[in-house]
Amino acid sequence: MRPLDVDVFAARVAPAVRAAVRASSAATAAAREAAFARDVPDPAALRDLAARIRAHALDHLPELLERAEERLTAHGAHVHWAADAGAARDVVRRVFAERGVTHVAKSKSMATEEIGLAAHLAAHGITPVETDLGEFLVQIEGDRPSHVVKPVIHMDRARIARAFERRGLGPYDDRPEEITRRARMHLRGEFLRAGGAVSGANFLVAESGRIVIVTNEGNSRFGLGAARVHVAVVGIEKLVPRDRDLAVLLNVLARSATGQAFTSYVELVQGPRAPGRADGASELHVVLLDAGRSALLASEARDVLRCIRCGACMNVCPVYRAATGHAYPGTYPGPLGAVLAPHLAGASAAATASASSLCGACADVCPVAIPLPELIAAERARGVAEGTAPGPSLAAWEALATRPRAWRAALRAARLLNAVPDALAPHPLLRAWLGERTLPAWRGGAFRDWWRRRGDAR
Amino acid sequence: MSAPTADDRARVLAAVRAATARRRGRVAAPVWAPAASATGAFAARGAEALDDALRAAGTEVLADALALVALLEREGVRRGYADPALPADLLALLAARFELATACPREDVAAFEFGVTRAAAAIVETGSLVLTDAVTPARLAAVAPWVHVAVLRRADVYVQLSDALDALADDPNVVLVTGPSRTADVEGILVRGVHGPGVQACLQVP
Numbered sequence: 303m304r305p306l307d308v309d310v311f312a313a314r315v316a317p318a319v320r321a322a323v324r325a326s327s328a329a330t331a332a333a334r335e336a337a338f339a340r341d342v343p344d345p346a347a348l349r350d351l352a353a354r355i356r357a358h359a360l361d362h363l364p365e366l367l368e369r370a371e372e373r374l375t376a377h378g379a380h381v382h383w384a385a386d387a388g389a390a391r392d393v394v395r396r397v398f399a400e401r402g403v404t405h406v407a408k409s410k411s412m413a414t415e416e417i418g419l420a421a422h423l424a425a426h427g428i429t430p431v432e433t434d435l436g437e438f439l440v441q442i443e444g445d446r447p448s449h450v451v452k453p454v455i456h457m458d459r460a461r462i463a464r465a466f467e468r469r470g471l472g473p474y475d476d477r478p479e480e481i482t483r484r485a486r487m488h489l490r491g492e493f494l495r496a497g498g499a500v501s502g503a504n505f506l507v508a509e510s511g512r513i514v515i516v517t518n519e520g521n522s523r524f525g526l527g528a529a530r531v532h533v534a535v536v537g538i539e540k541l542v543p544r545d546r547d548l549a550v551l552l553n554v555l556a557r558s559a560t561g562q563a564f565t566s567y568v569e570l571v572q573g574p575r576a577p578g579r580a581d582g583a584s585e586l587h588v589v590l591l592d593a594g595r596s597a598l599l600a601s602e603a604r605d606v607l608r609c610i611r612c613g614a615c616m617n618v619c620p621v622y623r624a625a626t627g628h629a630y631p632g633t634y635p636g637p638l639g640a641v642l643a644p645h646l647a648g649a650s651a652a653a654t655a656s657a658s659s660l661c662g663a664c665a666d667v668c669p670v671a672i673p674l675p676e677l678i679a680a681e682r683a684r685g686v687a688e689g690t691a692p693g694p695s696l697a698a699w700e701a702l703a704t705r706p707r708a709w710r711a712a713l714r715a716a717r718l719l720n721a722v723p724d725a726l727a728p729h730p731l732l733r734a735w736l737g738e739r740t741l742p743a744w745r746g747g748a749f750r751d752w753w754r755r756r757g758d759a760r
Numbered sequence: 761m762s763a764p765t766a767d768d769r770a771r772v773l774a775a776v777r778a779a780t781a782r783r784r785g786r787v788a789a790p791v792w793a794p795a796a797s798a799t800g801a802f803a804a805r806g807a808e809a810l811d812d813a814l815r816a817a818g819t820e821v822l823a824d825a826l827a828l829v830a831l832l833e834r835e836g837v838r839r840g841y842a843d844p845a846l847p848a849d850l851l852a853l854l855a856a857r858f859e860l861a862t863a864c865p866r867e868d869v870a871a872f873e874f875g876v877t878r879a880a881a882a883i884v885e886t887g888s889l890v891l892t893d894a895v896t897p898a899r900l901a902a903v904a905p906w907v908h909v910a911v912l913r914r915a916d917v918y919v920q921l922s923d924a925l926d927a928l929a930d931d932p933n934v935v936l937v938t939g940p941s942r943t944a945d946v947e948g949i950l951v952r953g954v955h956g957p958g959v960q961a962c963l964q965v966p
C-alpha cells in the first residue's frame with residue numbers, strides 16, 4: 303500500500319501548524335547561515351573536510367568497527383551486533399530484563415525510534431521514559447517526532463500545556479518557562495528511579511571506543527549518571543577514526559542543527575564507571591545496529607550514510623516546510639528521509655522520494671556535502687522502474703526545478719526566490735502553499751550546476 | 761525471528777566488508793592541521809580569550825570566591841554540594857554561608873540547589889568546561905542542581921577543541937559543558953535549565 307501522497311497530506315495540515323513549522327524551520331535555517339558566516343573562515347573547506355572524514359570512515363568501516371569493538375571491550379563495555387531491528391530490540395530488552403531493570407530513562411535517539419524500541423520495551427514490562435522535553439511530549443501525546451532535531455516543531459504551546467495538564471503535571475499553564483520547570487521537576491524523579499538508561503550516539507570513535515552523545519538539555523548526562531545499566535544503540539555508520547575528527551564534526555553539527563556555536567553537553571562515554579565511584583552506570587552495553595545500513599552501503603545511495611542528523615536539509619526544504627515532517631512515512635523526514643527511509647524501513651521508494659521539489663537547497667546546506675537531490679532523483683527513478691512511483695503529485699515542484707527558464711523567471715520576479723508569484727505556480731496545491739514564503743532563498747551552489755550538467759547530458 | 765548476536769556479528773561484518781571491498785579509490789584519511797578545524801573568534805586570541813569565550817557560551821565567569829558567594833546569594837540558593845578536594849579556604853567560606861555537604865548521595869541529589877566541583881580543563885575555541893570522571897567523579901552534583909560552579913586551574917586551558925581532544929586520557933566519561941542546560945522545544949523559545957543547571961559558572965584559581 304502506498305502512503306498518502308505528500309501533497310495530499312500537506313493540504314490537510316492545519317494552517318497554524320504549517321505556519322509554525324515554516325517559521326521555525328526558516329528561523330533555524332537563518333541562524334545556521336549566520337553561524338557559519340560569523341564563525342567559520344572558510345565554510346566550504348570545513349564542509350569538504352567534514353565530508354571527507356565521513357567518506358573515509360565509510361570506506362574503512364570494517365576495520366573501524368572492529369577497532370571500536372576492541373577498544374570498548376578493553377574498557378569493560380559489552381558490544382553486541384544486531385543485523386536487524388528485531389535483533390537490536392531483543393538484545394536491549396534482554397540486557398535490562400536479566401538485570402531486573404524495570405524503568406529506563408531514554409535520551410533522544412533516532413536509531414531507537416527507527417527500531418521501535420520504546421514500544422517493544424513497554425510491551426515486555428519495562429517502562430521507557432523519554433527525557434528529552436520534545437520526545438517526552440511526543441511520548442505523552444502518543445505522537446511521532448516530526449523533525450530529527452526538533453521533535454515537536456509541529457506543537458504549539460497551547461497543545462503542550464494541555465498535554466501536561468492531562469498528564470497530571472499541574473493546571474494549564476502555557477508559559478515556556480513554566481512548562482520547562484515542570485518537565486525538570488517531573489523528569490528528575492524519573493531519572494532517579496530508573497535503573498537503566500538508553501541512548502543513541504552521534505558518533506563512535508574507533509581509536510578510543512568513545513561514544514559521543516550531544517544534548518542541549520543535559521538529559522543524557524543526568525540519565526547516564528543515575529542509571530546502573532546504560533545501553534547505547536549505535537548505527538554502524540556512526541564511526542569516525544579518531545577523537546580529533548570530532549573537532550570538525552561537532553563544530554559543523556551544532557551550527558548546522560541550531561545555529562549555536564556548540565552544543566551544551568557533548569558527552570564522551572568510553573566504558574562503565576570505575577570501581578568505587580558512585581555516579582555512572584556500572585555496565586555499558588553498545589548495540590551496533592545494521593538494519594539496512596550495510597545494504598545501503600553497497601548501493602548507489604551510500605553517500606547518505608555520511609549524514610550526521612543535523613536537520614539542516616529539512617529546515618530549508620520547501621516541501622518539508624509546507625507538508626511538515628508527518629507527511630513522510632518513515633522515521634526520518636525531509637530530503638534525508640526521502641533517501642534514507644526507503645532503504646531502512648523498506649517502504650516504497652517512490653512515495654517518499656517524490657516528496658522533493660529537487661530545488662537543491664538541501665544539497666547547499668548539508669554539512670557533509672551529501673548530494674541529496676541526485677540521490678532523491680535516483681530513488682525516484684528506482685520507484686518508477688519498480689512500478690511504485692506515485693502519480694503526478696509533485697509534478698509542479700519538479701516543473702519549477704527542471705525548467706531553468708521558469709525557475710529563473712520566478713527568481714527575477716520574486717527577488718532571490720524568497721517568494722514565487724502565485725501565477726507562476728502551475729498546480730493548485732502548490733499555489734495554495736505559496737501563499738506564504740515557502741521556497742528557499744537562492745544561494746547558487748553546486749546543485750544547480752549539477753542539474754544543468756545533467757540536463758545537458760540527456 | 762532474530763538470530764543470536766554472534767551470528768549477527770559475522771553477518772554484519774561480512775556485509776560491510778563486501779560493500780567496501782568493491783570500492784575503487786577509497787577515500788584516504790584526511791590529513792589536516794589544527795587550524796583547519798578552528799572556528800569562532802576566540803581561539804586566535806589564545807588563552808587570554810577564555811573569559812570572553814566562556815561568557816559568550818553563557819557561562820558566568822567568577823573572579824574570586826567572593827564572586828561565587830555573591831552568585832549563590834543572587835540565585836537565592838541555600839543547600840549545596842562542594843567537592844571535598846577543593847581548597848580548604850573555599851570550603852570554609854561556603855560552609856560558613858550555606859548548608860554545605862561534601863558528599864552527594866543519590867537520595868540527596870534532588871535537594872541540592874548548587875554544586876561546586878572541579879573542572880579538568882577549559883577550551884577557548886568553544887568556551888567549554890571539560891569535566892572528567894577522574895577530576896569530577898560526582899557527576900550528578902554537577903548536573904542536577906540549579907547552579908553549577910566548575911573550579912578551574914588557570915593552567916588547564918586548551919586553545920582549540922582539537923587540542924583538547926588530542927589530549928583526552930582514557931576515562932569512562934568526559935563531558936564538554938558549554939553554557940547552561942537549555943531547550944527551545946516550546947515554540948523555539950530559548951529556556952535555560954531543563955535537566956541541568958540553569959546557571960553555569962566557572963571560578964578560576966591559580
Ligand code: SF4
Pocket residue numbers: 558608609610611612613614615616638664667668669670671672674
Ligand atoms: S542529510 Fe545532511 S543536511 Fe540532512 S540531516 Fe543529514 S547531514 Fe544534515
